[in-house]
Amino acid sequence: MVRLTRIYTRGGDKGETSLGNGARVPKHDLRVAAYGTVDEANAAIGLARLHCEGESDEILSRVQNDLFDLGSDLCTPEEESPKHPPLRVSAAQVERLEREIDRLNADLDPLTSFVLPGGRPAAAHLHLARTVTRRAEREMTALATVEAVNPEALRYVNRLSDLLFVLSRHENDRGAADVLWVPGKNR
Numbered sequence: 001m002v003r004l005t006r007i008y009t010r011g012g013d014k015g016e017t018s019l020g021n022g023a024r025v026p027k028h029d030l031r032v033a034a035y036g037t038v039d040e041a042n043a044a045i046g047l048a049r050l051h052c053e054g055e056s057d058e059i060l061s062r063v064q065n066d067l068f069d070l071g072s073d074l075c076t077p078e079e080e081s082p083k084h085p086p087l088r089v090s091a092a093q094v095e096r097l098e099r100e101i102d103r104l105n106a107d108l109d110p111l112t113s114f115v116l117p118g119g120r121p122a123a124a125h126l127h128l129a130r131t132v133t134r135r136a137e138r139e140m141t142a143l144a145t146v147e148a149v150n151p152e153a154l155r156y157v158n159r160l161s162d163l164l165f166v167l168s169r170h171e172n173d174r175g176a177a178d179v180l181w182v183p184g185k186n187r
Helices: 030-049 054-075 091-105 121-144 151-171
Strands: 016-018 024-026
Touching: 024 030, 030 054, 030 121, 030 151, 054 091, 054 121, 054 151, 091 151, 121 151
Parallel strands: none
Antiparallel strands: 016 024
């Protein structure tokens, strides 16, 4: 368990931060940007939870914990024979998201158009969380072009954006309150 007794360390005052393995990197490093955006997604999910109850809130609670796992995974570069094996996102976490997506999606009417972000407050916040999650995914894939990234972490963030989309429809009265795109409507 993590125990924090001091909130500020002054270690980042010159624009650097420490990774999980102790290495110092600039705060604009691709790895730091990736796990920083995962943190943003987690904050957006926290806002969405203010408007969710029951099953949706339970799912999002688990996701928030998983996103700390993901942040831990991303902040610790892969290396052979590490002194302390790092926490990594697992296939089981990805599979749980897939089961939740399938179960929730089974109750939704098929889409007849793209969905615009909006509808009920919970859905609107979930759409925001989905877009932040997609940005985290883009940053993670950019990182993966120059450094090793856990493939399960990439799968997790990809599935998470799908889950947030399905949850937004679920929160929009199972899709009945979805705001649909009407191509060319305002020409």
